[in-house]
Amino acid sequence: MSFLIEVNGTKRTVDVAGETPLLWVLREKLVLLGSKYGCGAGLCGACTVHLDGKPARSCLLPVASVGAQKVTTIEGIGETPLGRRVQQAWLAADVPQCGYCQAGQIMSATALLSKTPHPSDRDIDGAMAGNLCRCGTYARIRAAIKKAAGLSTADARTP
Amino acid sequence: MSARSSRRSFLKASLAAGGGLLLHAMLPLPARAAAAAGAPGGATLNAYVTIGADGTVTIVAKNPEIGQGVKTMLPMLIADELDVEWSSVRIEQADLDAAKYGRQYAGGSTATPQNWEPLRQVGAAGRAMLVAAAAQSWGVPAAECRTASGVVIHAPSGRKLGYGALAAKAASLPVPALASLRLKEPNDFTIIGRPLPGVDNAKIVSGKPLFGIDVTVPGMLYAVFQKCPVFGGKVASANVDAIKALPGVRHAFVVEGGRSLTGLLPGVAIVAESWWAAETARGKLEVSWHEGAVRTQSSSGFAKAAAELAKETPQHSLRRDGDAEAALARAAHRLEAAYSYPFLPHLDLEPQNCTARVADGKVEIWAPTQLPGPGAGLVAETLGIPESAITVHMTRVGGGFGRRLRNDYMVEAAWIAKTVEAPVKLLWSRADDIQHDFYRPAGFHFFKGGVDSGGRLIALSDHFVTFGHGGRVADSAGMSAGEFPAELVDNLDYGMSTMQLGVPTGPLRAPGANGLAFVFQSFLDELAHAAGKDPLEFHLALLGGKDAAGTSAKRSRRSDFDTGRLGGVLELVAEKSGWSKRRALPAGTGMGIASYYCHLGYFAEVVQATVAPSGDVKVDKVWVAGDVGSQIINPSNAENQVQGAAIDGLGEALGQAVTIEGGRVLEANFDKVRPLRIDEAPPVEVHFRLTDNPPTGLGEPALPPAIPALTNAIFAATGTRIRELPIERAKLKRA
Secondary structure (H helix, E strand, O other): OEEEEEEOOEEEEEEOOOOOEHHHHHHHHOOOOOOOOOOOOOOOOOOEEEEOOEEEEOOOOEHHHOOOOEEEOHHHHOOOHHHHHHHHHHHHOOOOOOOOOHHHHHHHHHHHHHHOOOOOHHHHHHHHOOOOOOOOOHHHHHHHHHHHOOOOOOOOOOO | OOHHHHHHHHHHHHHHOOOOHHHHHHOOOOHHHHHHOOOOOOEEEEOOEEEOOOOOEEEEEOOOOOOOOHHHHHHHHHHHHHOOOHHHEEEEEOOOOHHHHOOOOOOOOOHHHHHHHHHHHHHHHHHHHHHHHHHHHHOOOHHHEEEEOOEEEEOOOOEEEEHHHHHHHHHOOOOOOHHHOOOOOHHHOOOOOOOOOOOOHHHHHHOOOOEHHHOOOOOOEEEEEEEOOOOOOEEEEEOHHHHHOOOOEEEEEEEOOOOOOOOOOOEEEEEEOOHHHHHHHHOOOOEEEEOOHHHHOOHHHHHHHHHHHHOOOOOEEEEEEOOHHHHHHHOOEEEEEEEEEOEEOOOOOOOOEEEEEEEOOEEEEEEOOOOHHHHHHHHHHHHOOOHHHEEEEEOEOOOOOOHHHOOHHHHHHHHHHHHHOOOEEEEOOHHHHHHOOOEEOOEEEEEEEEEOOOOOEEEEEEEEEEEEEOOEEOOOOOOOOOOOOOOOOOEEEEEEEEEOOOOOEOOOOOOOHHHHHHHHHHHHHHHHHHOOOOHHHHHHHHOOOEOOOOOEOOOOOOOOOOHHHHHHHHHHHHHHHOHHHHHHOOOOEEEEEEEEEEOOEEEEEEEEEEEOOOOOEEEEEEEEEEEOOOOOOOHHHHHHHHHHHHHHHHHHHHHOOEOEEOOEEOOOOOOOOOOOOOOOOOOEEEEEOOOOOOOOOOOOOOOOOHHHHHHHHHHHHHOOOOOEOOOOHHHHOOO
16 A cells, blocks of 8 residues: 655655554665664664654554654654754763664653653653663763753762 | 783784784785775775875774774774874774684673784884884984874974875885884873764764664565574474465575574575565464474473482582581581572664675675674585675674674575575564573572681582583583682582583673672672671672782682782772661662672672562662773773663663573563663762773673672662572562
8 A cells, every 4th residue: 555654854655554564664665774673562662753743663653554643763853953952962972882772762852852841850761761772871861861951961860 | 021022922822813813904905905995095004094195094993893882992092003183083894804804703891802902003003104104205213203193293303294195105114013113101092091982873873774784785675584482493384385475475485404503493484575574474474393302491490400409419520629518517607598590681672683695606794793703604604605705794783792692693694595596684573582592591509608706708619500411511501610709718619510401592791700690799798697797898808808018918829810909899889889888778778799700800889779668679879890900991981881781780680581481482572571771770880990900891791790789789678688580579578
């Protein structure tokens, strides 16, 4: 079947079965390889994209259900001032180790900050707990989110 | 040992190992070869360094980048001695080429100790050649020239020439003798010691293709490969004709495979126009398996068998010092305890994958691998193609942790690509990845220990029940006779018994140590408490205390292990964590301390944890003190590695195991095998103790102590001793 979806501001027609998860449409049909496969079950968040600005796990999302919602991926997130700021904060904090999860982390972080510009540690926990980082870069992810939010990057949590 | 003789011995060692790293690295390519290599106006000084006419420096990163930071760190070593600005350096990932680069791999935290001197020599040789070129141009002695930021300067006349202008001439000059090279004094480092961000970061944060899974080859098809869930099983029959008729499927076929668990295994390949089509078709796959003998094996069966073996004398003696039995009989405090840890998967977030093209007798491989050389060998042997016909491109690796020291996925992709005569990207599902791993072997330890009335450890015995057969232990399932605290206890008895295992095992980050640190450091903590001693003081006493000069009075006879360095990090972590004030912590909160030496690194860690009445464990904070020698090469990455290693250890302790039942693994995804998440991850405070020793690696040694530091903290918080991993909350629940 043919579907018209808007990805990073461009309308694209893809010819795939309607139940095909958006992740595989992005990766294999549109060759947008930034969104990653990690678990196929919505457990790791490596495939996180935005639908109308809200985070969604593209590995579980049938392309047929996207409809008119605007899809933003890691390749397009830098087009918004907030997304750009988050990317810059990630660079400044030297967050990645292997880097495989970081696209998903940045997408979740940007969605958090667009809704909650000055997140508490609890807000960060709530928004980011669905994104696994197997390398354990969580302290830097937290610091980068705070930096992008213009908050002090010190880990404010007391033991 | 003088610097000169150590360099000479390196050269010898490298020749003996057959790598010839340094000699090859030092061979400058003729200028015409460099031009042919496509660097317009550029000149290749040696296998690692090319300098463009504009002064741009391209440095080859020789080893696979798995998140340990070598793609940044190894070129830093070259760039500093070459004396260029880091901002002028471009990094290029090498393909597999042993003739040029020697051994190329990621494992054992070896990149730093193996390359610290040789790669600085590569940079220094390049610098010497550039200086010689400038000196010749000016007709002055080289000794009157110095360098700074990519420029050669003749101080007496004030003349300057950029490296770009000198590169072509330099490449035609002889390579300086190693002995003539003078490396920088640490005070003169301009790049080493600076916190530099990872060189791929900009691509990572913008989603550029970097990883194996991102490889795209024209005309490429997508494959899944279904193996027998029971290890060692074979295909009896499969409905491949029905699968071939499914939408998007191009090929479906049985792979006969072999018997080696590290090679090409039997299974069914499905090749389709998209990965999703292949994976969906797999849902309809019906395979009848010959499951084989391993189907009788289970985790619970091994635990029972281990307990039975523990009643007998160990099958093998690993070490016997003094008379542990007699010393136990006279000990003021005696303890016995049984400890165990489970099989663990690696959980690389990027599932195993590989892209292969087989055409015209040549094989081209794009793989996220930690050990490309043996991968090429395996492909050559399995496909019956000479290794010289195989090109391996090393992609960035989305997590290694030891899993990708095996190249089973590489040979699968090559075999499937050869069969279908088209380029193929093979991608494992998460379930494939967890259920066809080379697991950290489970282990069982049956301890006895005795402390005298003065609180001194006088006897220790361990009957280690592990996996193996006929005196050989399974991969990564062994224990050395020198295992800590061997040589520090007068009466010590290590014995071993083995059980036969059909489940594949292999190294997981800090192999051996990741289980052994837990059991030994926990039991030593038990003994300290039994003796009424502060665990820190107990450990320091075991290490021999201090002599009047403040250095350790007691040295282990193990030449590579320095008790003073371990004591040093214990004292540092105690100071930073406020260990002496731990009694002031509220009820339900406790601190635990542990230390370990492995991969040439000395680490001590304190965990503060709070256990809720429900049994939920919250790790409040971790303090880490490490000694990896005289220099932290990249402080930003060093901190990141250590924090990640501690988080990794805590995650293993709190939520990870695979269960073998019926010869197969039951768990299939991150809901059942749980790495730590951000809301569970504590702050990890990292301190390094710089000592006058050569720098060593950081990928692994910070992991092992995190686990016993946590379980010791749980004991301090609750009085409950954790002797089995992963930690079971039910055992910590207070009514």
